[in-house]
Amino acid sequence: MHARPARPLRHRLILLAAVGLLPVSLLGAWGIWNAIQTQRQNLERSTLELSRALASAVESEIDATLRSLAAMARSRPLAEGNVAAFYEVAQSEAAARPAWAAVVLTNGQGEVLFNTGEAYGSRELRVVDPQSLAQVIRTGQPVVGALTFGPRQSGAFAVRWPIVVNGQLGYVLTAAVRPEPILDVLQKQSVPPGWVIAVFDSAQNRVARTREHQSRGPSPSLKALLAREVSSGSGLTQSLEGDDVYTGFTRLRDLGWTVAVGAPTAGPDQALATSLAWYVAGALATVLLCMALARRIADRITEDIHAVRDSAVLLGEGQPVAETHSEIDEIDQMARALRQASQRLSETTESMRQALSQATAAAQAKDQFLAVLGHELRNPLAPMLTALHLLNRKCDESTSREREIMGRQVAHMRRLVDDLLDVSRITRGKLEIRREPVNLFSVVERAVEAVQPAVEARHSRGVFVELPSRPLWVEGDETRLVQAVTNLLTNALRFGGESTIALSVSLDEMHRRARLCVEDQGEGMQAETLERVFEPFYQAPQTSERATGGLGLGLAIVRNIVQLHGGEVKAHSEGLQRGSRFTIELPTIEPPLSADTAPQRVATHGAGRVLVVDDNTDALDTAAELLRDAGHEVQTAGHPREALAAFASLQPEVVVLDIGLPEMDGYQLAQALRNASPDWRGRFIALTGYGQEPDKARAAAAGFSVHLTKPADPSALLHSVDMLLARPATGV
Numbered sequence: 121m122h123a124r125p126a127r128p129l130r131h132r133l134i135l136l137a138a139v140g141l142l143p144v145s146l147l148g149a150w151g152i153w154n155a156i157q158t159q160r161q162n163l164e165r166s167t168l169e170l171s172r173a174l175a176s177a178v179e180s181e182i183d184a185t186l187r188s189l190a191a192m193a194r195s196r197p198l199a200e201g202n203v204a205a206f207y208e209v210a211q212s213e214a215a216a217r218p219a220w221a222a223v224v225l226t227n228g229q230g231e232v233l234f235n236t237g238e239a240y241g242s243r244e245l246r247v248v249d250p251q252s253l254a255q256v257i258r259t260g261q262p263v264v265g266a267l268t269f270g271p272r273q274s275g276a277f278a279v280r281w282p283i284v285v286n287g288q289l290g291y292v293l294t295a296a297v298r299p300e301p302i303l304d305v306l307q308k309q310s311v312p313p314g315w316v317i318a319v320f321d322s323a324q325n326r327v328a329r330t331r332e333h334q335s336r337g338p339s340p341s342l343k344a345l346l347a348r349e350v351s352s353g354s355g356l357t358q359s360l361e362g363d364d365v366y367t368g369f370t371r372l373r374d375l376g377w378t379v380a381v382g383a384p385t386a387g388p389d390q391a392l393a394t395s396l397a398w399y400v401a402g403a404l405a406t407v408l409l410c411m412a413l414a415r416r417i418a419d420r421i422t423e424d425i426h427a428v429r430d431s432a433v434l435l436g437e438g439q440p441v442a443e444t445h446s447e448i449d450e451i452d453q454m455a456r457a458l459r460q461a462s463q464r465l466s467e468t469t470e471s472m473r474q475a476l477s478q479a480t481a482a483a484q485a486k487d488q489f490l491a492v493l494g495h496e497l498r499n500p501l502a503p504m505l506t507a508l509h510l511l512n513r514k515c516d517e518s519t520s521r522e523r524e525i526m527g528r529q530v531a532h533m534r535r536l537v538d539d540l541l542d543v544s545r546i547t548r549g550k551l552e553i554r555r556e557p558v559n560l561f562s563v564v565e566r567a568v569e570a571v572q573p574a575v576e577a578r579h580s581r582g583v584f585v586e587l588p589s590r591p592l593w594v595e596g597d598e599t600r601l602v603q604a605v606t607n608l609l610t611n612a613l614r615f616g617g618e619s620t621i622a623l624s625v626s627l628d629e630m631h632r633r634a635r636l637c638v639e640d641q642g643e644g645m646q647a648e649t650l651e652r653v654f655e656p657f658y659q660a661p662q663t664s665e666r667a668t669g670g671l672g673l674g675l676a677i678v679r680n681i682v683q684l685h686g687g688e689v690k691a692h693s694e695g696l697q698r699g700s701r702f703t704i705e706l707p708t709i710e711p712p713l714s715a716d717t718a719p720q721r722v723a724t725h726g727a728g729r730v731l732v733v734d735d736n737t738d739a740l741d742t743a744a745e746l747l748r749d750a751g752h753e754v755q756t757a758g759h760p761r762e763a764l765a766a767f768a769s770l771q772p773e774v775v776v777l778d779i780g781l782p783e784m785d786g787y788q789l790a791q792a793l794r795n796a797s798p799d800w801r802g803r804f805i806a807l808t809g810y811g812q813e814p815d816k817a818r819a820a821a822a823g824f825s826v827h828l829t830k831p832a833d834p835s836a837l838l839h840s841v842d843m844l845l846a847r848p849a850t851g852v
Contacts, residue, residue: 168368189281303328322376553597567605584820586624590833607674616640645693728845731772779808
């Protein structure tokens with residue numbers, strides 16, 4: 121988890137002020153916005169209400185025209201069928217009404233009888249707005265037509281009145297009305313500057329408009345708004361002049377005409393912009409003022425904190441702390457606490473110096489004592505070893521057991537003395553290592569040789585060795601590395617009971633590190649022991665008999681040797697009675713030049729009798745040739761039956777077995793060979809393509825001493841044979 125980066129106190133206080141003002145600022149902005157939105161809604165409501173009022177006025181104007189037409193329809197000449205006389209009446213009515221362009225009379229079939237705009241009896245009179253005329257003939261109801269334009273581009277709309285004679289439609293009386301009366305109604309309205317009012321017929325032709333009256337139709341946005349199938353509504357549109365306006369519209373109930381009123385948005389938007397500008401300026405000024413105040417307060421607090429910090433630094437250096445005061449009670453309390461701590465520290469410093477001096481002297485005396493003790497103990501050991509050697513040469517069988525006991529105990533005492541001297545060197549920083557290329561095969565061989573007497577004495581099942589296919593090289597001191605591995609094996613034998621000790625070498629290719637692991641299935645360790653197992657003189661809790669013995673120095677020496685080689689040693693256990701595992705990791709190096717030219721043999725212990733069993737003829741022949749070239753007496757077998765026969769005649773010291781054999785596998789063959797010769801004390805090497813952990817565990821349980829995974833490096837096979845030939849008959 122990553123720690124948050126540190127920030128100065130003034131940043132925190134400024135951030136606090138900004139965060140505190142943020143909700144208030146947002147609330148104020150919301151209030152301004154809400155007020156402007158309310159103003160906009162009121163403006164839209166005003167346009168809608170005005171459109172409704174104007175719709176009533178326009179409707180009244182048209183109703184007046186319909187009433188005039190109805191009065192004309194009741195005249196005597198028309199009732200008597202005297203069309204010519206009615207022409208005179210219509211012509212006088214048209215002259216009396218300036219807004220009427222003409223009066224037209226058609227029969228029930230839609231034929232024009234006269235048009236007051238033309239002389240009576242004129243031929244080829246055409247019907248203007250035939251759709252509205254057809255509607256009257258079809259419905260028998262009054263109709264107001266759409267705005268049409270004549271040859272002179274003067275617009276007029278038809279107001280038609282049906283005349284029923286003897287129960288049937290006899291005539292249709294039409295007044296062609298100019299838009300001026302409608303325009304007068306609009307212009308009489310007292311509206312704010314910038315507002316625009318328009319009236320549209322059922323075909324959305326412009327009938328009248330307070331601005332640019334000569335325009336023909338609505339703007340595209342207004343046309344889209346009027347396309348809604350509602351009696352009234354409102355919305356945001358754009359006028360013909362390009363201004364954004366809030367528009368309210370109302371449709372005339374029976375005529376299909378529409379009255380639209382537009383109010384410019386510039387007023388509310390400008391008010392919003394002005395209000396927000398003033399508000400932002402005020403909020404910014406407030407924030408700057410709060411930030412300046414926070415900065416000033418932070419500077420005062422920071423000065424006091426720096427004074428306390430300087431006091432803490434002086435306290436850490438053991439110097440007297442000066443008296444400081446702060447206006448902030450909590451900081452003043454810290455300053456007083458530091459002064460009190462400084463006083464107590466000055467009182468105890470002298471006694472601590474004395475105690476440290478005494479402890480240093482005691483540690484030096486202890487190291488000197490260990491060094492002297494180790495050297496003094498070696499003096500009597502030397503003649504004891506010489507006397508024991510002379511006794512052995514006399515070959516007195518009556519004292520053989522006593523001599524064996526003395527030999528083991530003298531060797532044990534020599535190891536204890538060596539450990540004491542090594543710990544003394546480590547504590548004084550005198551332990552040195554020689555750096556040269558080291559083959560870990562050689563380290564394993566020498567370590568296994570070193571613990572062989574302990575294997576025999578403790579009746580252990582032995583050490584199961586697993587080597588990689590090729591030798592691994594490290595840079596260091598071979599003798600010290602052998603000492604470290606030997607100590608791990610000795611520790612495993614002490615606490616591993618009668619279980620097999622597993623010693624494996626492998627390569628961590630990703631990190632280019634060699635890993636050497638020693639594992640047992642014995643007593644195991646608790647968590648507390650794991651934490652302290654590498655401390656000098658530390659030993660896990662034991663019974664009063666101290667069955668395992670020792671000084672508790674072996675693992676401490678291992679850790680120091682491994683660290684001097686740039687490596688790391690780790691301990692792991694699942695708990696008591698669940699075994700332990702110790703792992704050494706060392707950086708690898710490239711093999712030395714001499715190691716690259718030919719297969720390397722770590723050591724040679726003389727010729728031995730070797731039986732090689734493999735059903736792969738090429739693998740069998742090459743392995744046999746390699747071993748014969750090294751000086752061993754070799755027999756081969758490609759089948760388990762051949763192996764049984766060759767085993768009886770050769771009585772080999774080492775048997776190299778392939779696991780995947782016909783009829784019986786290598787584990788079964790190993791058991792069969794033991795059964796065939798119960799007194800045989802040789803060792804088995806597993807040379808197989810099965811290299812998983814369960815395969816290695818099964819080989820160890822089956823009594824194999826070494827596990828090699830194909831393809832094994834020739835030097836690994838030669839090394840394993842040499843190592844096993846060097847072991848006494850009890851096995852590895």
